[in-house]
Amino acid sequence: MTVEGPRVFGSRISAKAAVCGVFVAANFMAIMDTTIVNVALPAIGRDFGVDASGLSSVNVGYLVALAVFIPLSGWLGRRFGTRRTALTALLLFTLASGLCATAGSLEALTGYRVLQGVGGGLLAPVGMTMMLRAFPVAERLRAQRYVMLPTAVAPALGPVLGGWLVDTASWHWVFLVNLPVGVLALLFGLVTLPDFPGPGADRFDVPGFLLAGAGLAAVLYALTAAPDRGWTSADTVAPLAAGVTFLAVVTLWELRTRHPMIDLRVARDQLFRTTQLVLLPTGAAFMGVLYLYPQFLQTDLGYDALHSGLATFPEALGMLTASQVVPRLHERTGPRRLMVAGGAGAVVVIVLLALLTAAPHPLALYPALYLLGTSVGLLFASAQNAAFVTVPPSRTADATTLLNMQRQTAGAFGVALAGTLVASLAPPAGTDGDDTYPYRIAFLTLAALCLCAALLALRVSDRRVRDAYRAAAPDPRPAGSARPGPAAGS
Known part of the structure; x- marks a missing residue:
């Protein structure tokens, strides 16, 4: 309709x-x-x-x-x-x-x-x-x-x-x-x-609302505080443990209650579940790079906030390019190949950024950010589309809620991981240590997350996506005409 x-x-x-x-x-x-x-x-x-x-x-x-x-x-x-x-x-x-x-x-x-x-x-x-x-x-x-x-x-x-x-x-x-x-x-x-x-x-669902809201809030608070306060401090460990506990309890509750606030049975859909697993490390790596890259430009290369932001902007142009390319390639290649290519491309670019921390050059940094945006855009656009093709309309609200909970958690984790690595590996003040080493290790760690995403993308079923498209395609035959039966001998 x-x-x-x-x-x-x-x-x-x-x-x-x-x-x-x-x-x-x-x-x-x-x-x-x-x-x-x-x-x-x-x-x-x-x-x-x-x-x-x-x-x-x-x-x-x-x-x-x-x-x-x-x-x-x-x-x-x-x-x-x-x-x-x-x-x-x-x-x-x-x-x-x-x-x-x-x-x-x-x-x-x-x-x-x-x-x-x-x-x-x-x-x-x-x-x-x-x-x-x-x-x-x-x-x-x-x-x-x-x-x-x-x-x-x-x-x-x-x-x-x-x-x-x-x-x-x-x-x-x-x-x-x-x-x-x-x-x-x-x-x-x-x-x-x-x-x-x-x-x-x-x-x-009052218990579901309280447990889910408190759990997600506690986890995000802990991830936000971790880079400054340390992963072993009580201000990080206590809310993180409480948040994980609340989320575990709400999962059990929502699967058993008659009127769940979030119907977690939507995660039983194999295609939806797999794409969420792909998007989790990708989102963490992407937000980690967006946090780390301007910080490196300002602290080590002397950029001000405005110019470091401008140096990051090619990433947006790359993602916009990918959003135009994916619809044209999707039917011919399928989402799995696009997602694997996007994840692998992001790995290569982030490793390049790690190498460039030792000898940065603007003529390499700007194209690298554009290629990162293109690679991540290929993965995001393909995965987000594939995530919902087999989800029935009655469960789209539950699926989008879970997607956004995953997105917020992934972004917070990526920023926390990148910030923690830079802070913990930085040479003591007043020493002659390599200031770029922490950034190099952080970028390589984020590249490893993208590699995990590319490997997980291999589990995406192109056949299920094609079948869902065929089932949803309008029937081109005139109304009232009979669907032809199987050919003889088939």
Whole structure:
């Protein structure tokens, strides 16, 4: 059944165009927010008279709220409808962005960031659910060209835009920049966005919500704190152990309760499960490189924040290139070959970056980042499409919730791993040790994660993807004509 959008200025806006417009704008803001704020933290600390160690609450509050509300997103979409949930999340995120810009104290800013995290935690899973329902299986690769836009550009644009805004205006603008995008997306969504009714919501699963939210929040908090406080400190070990325990308990609970908040049986789908295992080390390696590479440029090569951000931007162009190439190659090669090629390409490029730390040259660094973005883009686009082709529509909300929980955990782990390796291997202050050695080891470790992803991608079944496409393809025969039977002797 095709969902039509309303008429705007005499023209009918399709559901696909409406969902794409709102999802891309909302996801762009949410993803960029994770990198743009980091650039502004020193200026925020100077304004509020707080040192660097006291500013962690700005990001931790956002991260914890994000973690708590990602698991809730699927149930809210089923209970109140995807349209209402998505627009409410977009309103919360936009409103909180404006409030953050007006904050007069660190406590107020932290509180507003929590509200922003609530909106951010709901935006991506609900938006992805709407995309999967708006686009039939056969058209989802074409939609990847738009879906990949925020994933590709937002993380790289955040430091560039944030550095420029802080240098030319003030830290308040890293939040104000969300307002025009959010308001326009909200107005567009109010007029054009259709609803995609799901199977309906069962009774609210209070234990599942508390366990999943607390578990994911504790794990993400521990991973965020680990590079600064150490993996053996109580501030890391206690929340990490508690978070893993909560997530183990919620897994048992959700598989046994009659009304689970997240139906984990979706993970029994072999194709969905395998692609998630591929995306986990890839996401960790990718976010680790995006964290490590600008830091290396600033500490060892003397780049400022703006120019290190510009040097990272070729990665976004590479991912955009991949998003255009994958739909053309998918039918001929299948997702498995593209995923293996993307993972192997990322291994080669990250190893090259490790070698370049000893003798860096801009003419090699810029193409390397472009090739990294292209390689990771090949893997991401192919894996995300393959992940959902065999997931029934009634379970898309559960699948997108799990995907976003995995994405947040993978990114936090990659950054924590890279930061820990650099901090622990750095030569003591005042010595003549090799300052590039820690970066070299960190890059090689991240390359090993990509190698794991490439090997796991070998388990993806091209046949299952092709069968799902054939089953979902519209019947070209005229209505009422009989499907031909098997040929004689077959």
